[in-house]
Amino acid sequence: MRCVTQPSAQPKATPLATQKELSDFFAEVERRAYKQALFAVRDDHQALDIVQDAMLKLTEKYSARPPAELPPLFQRILQNTVRDHFRRQKVRSLWTTPLSGLFGGDPDNEADPLETLEVADDSQFSEPPAQQVERSQVLAFIEKAIESLPARQRQAFLLRYWEELDVTATAKIMGCSEGSVKTHCSRATHALGVILRKQGITL
């Protein structure tokens, strides 16, 4: 499955990540990273930009690390890039929205969350259509529920359960204590459970 494994399995004098290893790592992680960014910023172009930025930063600055260190590093870079994005957006909207008329820039229009919902591709024939539709509907609900979570809870949940990082690594990435990672995770899971139950979805 995933290459998110115990760093302890790596011998001390590990060779640094080769280009091939880095490429494999990106190929494995990029779609989830894209989704993570998409949950946060709700705009597919910006999400793609964020993933690309994170990949660039990892390649340029941290490729001299053993492959086992890549997942937590990449996640930290990704989260920071998302945060920078929000910070920049805040500053930009503060200064340029009043000036946008002068400069002709288009104001960031609020993305409709419905537009970013992924609908299942019709070309999948592996399962019966009814099941496919049901599945993609459940997926849409889940994705929307995750989008609606508070940012920190979503971050903790995705890092812990989707990226399969341990509590320590997640705490380091989020810059908080292990206790609050656990709290965020548990609250997120609880909230998701409640939302899904309200929709009458049992997993």
Add this chain to the structure above:
Amino acid sequence: MNQPEHELAKKIVQHLDYGVDQLEPGTRERLAAARRVALSRYREAPQAVLGLAWAGQAVEWVTERHLHSARMMAAAAALMIAMAGVVYWQSINPVNELADIDTGLLTDELPLNAFLDKGFDSWLKRSSR
């Protein structure tokens, strides 16, 4: 209905994995392109992250493809100029002079010029009425 958190999380994640598999081909293609761009910058021995690395970063930040930050900096520069203008204007503003005259009036230490001022004379008459 109280399934353990872990199980629920796992099931949610399974659905998310399914969603990732369903990504549109266009998006996949662009992700792959982004990956290629990133990998093209790969170097066997990355530059030493020492000393003036931050300076390099700062220069890069200022120069490299940060069009919107250029716009932001233009806005910041405009703000600075405006603020400098306000400070300058305030310093040459007659408000200070007026304040001096008011103080003089209140402490009975009016400058001579005040008595030579016809306007002041008429104002005194008007206000004493």
